[in-house]
Structure formats: C-alpha cells, structure tokens
Amino acid sequence: MSLLTYAIAEASEGTKAELFPVSFSPLANSAWQRLADNVASLKNLTPFPAHVLRRRWQQGYATIAVARGEVVAYISCQPILFRATRQKLSEKLGIGGESLPDINVYEFLTGWTHPAWRRKNISLQLRRQLMARLCNTNHFCISVTVGMGASPVSAKLGWQVVPWSEVPYVSSMIGGPATNRAGGEPSGWQVFGHKPYEKHTPPIQGADQEWEEYCYFWVSNPPLAVELDRKLAAMMGGDLPCWRDIWQTEIRRMLIDAGWLPVIFQE
Numbered sequence: 154m155s156l157l158t159y160a161i162a163e164a165s166e167g168t169k170a171e172l173f174p175v176s177f178s179p180l181a182n183s184a185w186q187r188l189a190d191n192v193a194s195l196k197n198l199t200p201f202p203a204h205v206l207r208r209r210w211q212q213g214y215a216t217i218a219v220a221r222g223e224v225v226a227y228i229s230c231q232p233i234l235f236r237a238t239r240q241k242l243s244e245k246l247g248i249g250g251e252s253l254p255d256i257n258v259y260e261f262l263t264g265w266t267h268p269a270w271r272r273k274n275i276s277l278q279l280r281r282q283l284m285a286r287l288c289n290t291n292h293f294c295i296s297v298t299v300g301m302g303a304s305p306v307s308a309k310l311g312w313q314v315v316p317w318s319e320v321p322y323v324s325s326m327i328g329g330p331a332t333n334r335a336g337g338e339p340s341g342w343q344v345f346g347h348k349p350y351e352k353h354t355p356p357i358q359g360a361d362q363e364w365e366e367y368c369y370f371w372v373s374n375p376p377l378a379v380e381l382d383r384k385l386a387a388m389m390g391g392d393l394p395c396w397r398d399i400w401q402t403e404i405r406r407m408l409i410d411a412g413w414l415p416v417i418f419q420e
C-alpha cells in the first residue's frame with residue numbers, strides 16, 4: 154500500500170494550500186517525536202507515542218503533509234469494526250461470521266495541523282484522501298471531538314453529529330461515559346468536564362462557549378450507522394449491557410494492544 158504523503162505548495166500568504174503527493178519523504182525519528190509532543194501538548198487530543206503515529210502512516214492508515222522535513226499536518230484512522238474484530242466477536246458470541254453485519258467502521262483520530270499552517274484546507278484535503286482510500290468497502294467513519302476540535306472540518310466533509318444514545322451499540326465502540334462500567338473499570342483516555350452531546354449537529358458558525366462543554370459523536374454516514382446499530386441490537390437480542398461487556402473486555406483490549414485508546418469522559 155502506498156504511503157499517503159503530501160508536500161505543500163502555497164500560492165501566497167493567506168490562500169489555501171495546494172497539496173502534491175510525494176513518493177518518498179525521509180522523516181527523522183525526531184520529526185515523529187515532535188509530532189507526538191505537539192499532539193500530547195493539547196488537552197483535546199488523545200496522546201499517542203511517536204512510534205504509534207508513524208506506524209499508522211506506514212500501514213496506510215494516516216495521511217501526512219510535510220514541509221522542510223517536518224510533519225506539519227496529520228490525520229489517521231483506526232479500523233474499529235473490521236475483519237479482525239469481527240472474527241473475535243463471532244468467537245465470543247459463538248455465532249458464524251456471516252451473522253455479523255458486513256459493515257466496517259473506522260475512527261478518524263489524531264487530527265493535527267501546525268498552527269502556522271491552519272485554516273488553509275490542509276486537514277480537509279488530507280481527510281478526503283484518507284476517506285478515498287477506504288471507499289471501496291461498505292463502511293462509515295466516526296470521530297469524537299472534545300469541545301469544538303476538528304468539528305468545522307468534519308462538517309465540511311458532510312459528516313453529522315449524532316446523539317451518543319441514538320446509536321448506543323456503535324457509539325460505545327469508541328467511547329462513552331465512565332459510568333458505563335460493564336466489564337469493569339474502563340481503560341482509555343480520560344476526559345474531564347465534558348458531557349456527551351445528545352442532540353444533532355449544532356451550528357458551527359457563531360460557535361459559543363457551550364461547544365466546549367460537550368463531547369461530540371461525528372458520523373460520516375448517519376443512516377448506515379443507524380442501520381448497523383439496529384442490526385447489532387437485533388443480533389444481541391436487545392441486550393446492550395452484554396454488548397458493552399463483550400466489546401469492552403474483548404475487543405477494546407485487542408485494539409488497545411494495537412496502539413489505540415477509547416475516549417472515556419468523566420462528567
């Protein structure tokens with residue numbers, strides 16, 4: 154799989170940046186470390202070690218923009234419901250793989266653009282490239298923002314905020330309140346002081362302080378998310394606590410071991 158790497162050309166100050174694919178871009182370990190440090194310095198981004206950020210890119214699950222040997226923008230995705238987790242689920246549920254809905258789910262995470270390069274459509278373009286790579290599967294993408302975060306970019310992509318409780322089987326795959334203790338104390342990235350947003354997409358323009366009080370569940374294709382949720386509910390006989398228990402104890406562990414973290418919000 155080719156690596157999604159772009160160099161930036163900028164016509165003049167203040168204009169949108171144009172991205173050019175580059176086949177090879179030597180990046181020192183220190184450049185990845187600086188990216189990890191930048192991500193870790195922001196309270197609304199899940200921190201990940203440099204080698205995890207680099208590995209996602211090497212595996213074709215991250216798109217980067219580079220300038221002068223530095224990563225100046227990054228976005229990645231983590232397969233959440235896919236071949237490997239579906240296989241594990243079918244083992245744990247004691248059902249054939251064909252009984253599981255054939256819909257893949259990817260989480261977009263670690264969206265970061267260097268402050269000097271923001272508002273030039275770089276993140277938007279990188280996300281479009283990453284989504285195009287995934288587009289040959291029956292899938293949708295999800296993302297959590299803590300406060301405003303990358304919400305304007307998700308909105309530009311046509312994604313929508315869905316209430317967490319409207320698709321509880323799907324939303325609990327990547328996060329949820331710490332009070333959902335099925336399967337014991339949840340492990341993940343603990344976020345304090347943000348409530349789950351239980352309404353549909355609020356206006357982005359004229360955003361106010363209220364944005365910062367919530368965690369938002371963004372979905373690229375809400376009808377497909379609702380369809381998956383209904384199929385999972387039917388498969389589980391409506392036993393949501395059992396689904397959360399199996400997901401938390403078996404599947405999340407597997408994803409965490411692969412270098413991922415769910416978002417646990419402490420209200």
Ligand SMILES: CC(C)(COP(=O)(O)OP(=O)(O)OC[C@H]1O[C@@H](n2cnc3c(N)ncnc32)[C@H](O)[C@@H]1OP(=O)(O)O)[C@@H](O)C(=O)NCCC(=O)NCCS
Pocket residue numbers: 195197198226263264265266267270271272273274275276277278297298299301302303304305306309
């Ligand atoms: C969020 C972030 C990744 C966006 O990166 P970016 O490269 O500046 O985003 P883009 O320029 O591609 O934005 C796409 C559109 O959203 C708009 N947008 C981006 N950030 C915005 C903001 N804070 N407020 C309003 N609109 C914004 C852009 O103006 C652009 O719209 P336009 O074409 O009408 O001008 C970047 O601001 C960042 O790294 N922030 C800190 C880390 C963070 O919060 N990450 C997201 C965690 S969920």
